[in-house]
Amino acid sequence: MNATPVAVLGTLADFHREPIPYNLGALIRLVRAIHPDLLCLDITSHEWQTRDFARLPLEYREALVPLAGQTDIVVVPVADERPRPEEELRGARAAIARKIMSALAYVQRSAPSPAAINEGVRHHLANDLYQLLAGLQGKAMREEATLHASRLAANIVRAARRDPGRRVLVVVNVRFCHYLRRLLRNYLDLQVVRFSEL
Amino acid sequence: MSLVVILSEPRLRREAWRALLQAQPGIKVVACVGETSGLADLEAPEQGVAMLVDMEDLLVETLRLTARLRPAWGALVLVRTYERREIAPLLRAGAMGVLTRDSTVAEIVSALVASARGELVLPGSLTPELLTDLLGRALSSTDDIPALSPREEEVLRLLAHGLTNKAIAQDLLLSVRTVESHLRAIYAKLQVASRTEAVLWAVAHMNPPPG
Numbered sequence: 001m002n003a004t005p006v007a008v009l010g011t012l013a014d015f016h017r018e019p020i021p022y023n024l025g026a027l028i029r030l031v032r033a034i035h036p037d038l039l040c041l042d043i044t045s046h047e048w049q050t051r052d053f054a055r056l057p058l059e060y061r062e063a064l065v066p067l068a069g070q071t072d073i074v075v076v077p078v079a080d081e082r083p084r085p086e087e088e089l090r091g092a093r094a095a096i097a098r099k100i101m102s103a104l105a106y107v108q109r110s111a112p113s114p115a116a117i118n119e120g121v122r123h124h125l126a127n128d129l130y131q132l133l134a135g136l137q138g139k140a141m142r143e144e145a146t147l148h149a150s151r152l153a154a155n156i157v158r159a160a161r162r163d164p165g166r167r168v169l170v171v172v173n174v175r176f177c178h179y180l181r182r183l184l185r186n187y188l189d190l191q192v193v194r195f196s197e198l
Numbered sequence: 199m200s201l202v203v204i205l206s207e208p209r210l211r212r213e214a215w216r217a218l219l220q221a222q223p224g225i226k227v228v229a230c231v232g233e234t235s236g237l238a239d240l241e242a243p244e245q246g247v248a249m250l251v252d253m254e255d256l257l258v259e260t261l262r263l264t265a266r267l268r269p270a271w272g273a274l275v276l277v278r279t280y281e282r283r284e285i286a287p288l289l290r291a292g293a294m295g296v297l298t299r300d301s302t303v304a305e306i307v308s309a310l311v312a313s314a315r316g317e318l319v320l321p322g323s324l325t326p327e328l329l330t331d332l333l334g335r336a337l338s339s340t341d342d343i344p345a346l347s348p349r350e351e352e353v354l355r356l357l358a359h360g361l362t363n364k365a366i367a368q369d370l371l372l373s374v375r376t377v378e379s380h381l382r383a384i385y386a387k388l389q390v391a392s393r394t395e396a397v398l399w400a401v402a403h404m405n406p407p408p409g
Binding site for chain 2: 028032037038066067069070071072074075076159162163166
């Protein structure tokens with residue numbers, strides 16, 4: 001049996017509503033074109049079963065869940081629980097966070113294509129900026145985010161092993177992409193590929 | 199891409215369906231007709247077509263005519279409520295599925311995709327009774343029972359609840375292609391030729407009965 005191909009695609013939450021090349025329409029077209037067998041989303045089983053999408057990010061609510069409903073794409077909820085919202089920063093840390101956010105916004109808004117968000121210099125720079133932001137949030141929040149990503153990875157592996165050989169696309173906020181890919185590469189029965197190669 | 203033909207008498211309703219469905223990904227409306235005579239000359243494939251039937255009257259007669267003109271098309275009929283005595287005659291007349299008018303757009307699109315593939319679309323709570331009505335025969339429960347894997351049993355049980363391949367896949371968190379592969383294995387083990395026969399086998403043999 002060949003290794004199960006897995007691609008991780010990053011999304012931009014509310015930025016997708018803006019008139020940028022990687023807007024909601026572009027995301028829908030991209031995922032429809034990839035047409036994975038399994039679409040792993042950062043949703044809990046409870047949210048999926050009760051169709052409680054109110055707290056989900058825009059790109060799930062308004063793009064991917066409706067797309068899956070109208071195609072053969074099967075959604076696999078891979079979150080164990082929803083992480084605590086990030087705390088509001090104060091003082092100097094808040095000022096630094098604003099600067100980082102504005103740099104992130106520039107990097108993401110100016111990306112010419114979805115590929116530019118998900119690969120290459122912009123992708124690495126965005127990841128570094130997210131790391132800095134996480135650093136400002138304090139140790140407890142950082143550990144919680146790491147734990148959340150680890151659980152996502154474990155559930156993705158479980159989904160891939162339940163249906164080996166199928167094409168698995170993971171769509172999560174771009175901040176988790178690097179970490180998830182790194183974790184998933186540890187599994188010999190998975191082959192982490194670019195989304196364009198899935 | 200699932201091809202859809204709309205059969206509905208009022209022109210405005212036909213055009214509304216066309217506008218609504220045309221906007222859905224994966225759906226292509228190939229024609230809208232007001233009466234069954236319009237189906238005969240339509241240039242559309244013989245297979246892989248779903249027909250959305252939204253008629254107020256003479257449904258059974260319409261379906262019989264349709265089945266004669268286009269036997270391989272999957273007719274999906276809109277009904278007021280899921281009542282066995284209303285649905286069974288429609289299935290006997292050739293309908294591949296029914297949906298109530300309360301259904302969401304997503305449910306209708308998903309049902310049309312399933313009908314175009316030749317899958318039955320039935321309310322889960324009534325499926326066993328409806329299929330027994332439809333085929334009009336009871337299977338002996340003393341037949342040899344082939345060994346299905348636990349996964350195949352799960353798939354067959356959900357099939358007998360009237361779920362489409364996509365719904366089975368979503369329920370088990372498996373890909374649709376994997377469910378199709380399990381179904382092929384199930385058909386071979388049960389020595390049946392169709393989805394309907396497999397469901398009827400499940401109704402007769404699976405204990406407790408599904409539904």
